[in-house]
Amino acid sequence: MPVKFSVVARKNPADQTKAAKYYAQAVTDGEATTKELAKRISMISTVGYTDTFAVISALMEIIPDELKNGRTVRLGELGSLYIGNKSEGSVKADEVTASNIISARVGFRPGAEFRKLVKILDWEKQS
Numbered sequence: 001m002p003v004k005f006s007v008v009a010r011k012n013p014a015d016q017t018k019a020a021k022y023y024a025q026a027v028t029d030g031e032a033t034t035k036e037l038a039k040r041i042s043m044i045s046t047v048g049y050t051d052t053f054a055v056i057s058a059l060m061e062i063i064p065d066e067l068k069n070g071r072t073v074r075l076g077e078l079g080s081l082y083i084g085n086k087s088e089g090s091v092k093a094d095e096v097t098a099s100n101i102i103s104a105r106v107g108f109r110p111g112a113e114f115r116k117l118v119k120i121l122d123w124e125k126q127s
Helices: 036-041 047-067 112-119
Strands: 003-010 021-026 078-086 101-110 123-125
Touching: 021 101, 047 078, 101 112
Parallel strands: 003 123
Antiparallel strands: 003 021, 078 101
């Protein structure tokens, strides 16, 4: 099934006087909830729905703790989650403190299978 995209107009942020250009933007088509994922996993494995849901729920509790401890969370072929940040620069290294940090984010590095996936996607323009 192809991934849908829409067409959006965007101005050049460096020069707002230039005419907008049109770009393709991926469109999501709903979402898959934890319950739905657990149900699908239980259908293709020997593990029941309740146990599958419990493991996914526990994973969602543990991952933030690991990230808060500064650890990268590797999820096999799925990829890795890590904490990244944006900070202001200082002239001298010893002037850099936690107050230089502007924002933090959770980053994701896809595993090999996911990197392959995005290279072979089929696309369809949303009507």
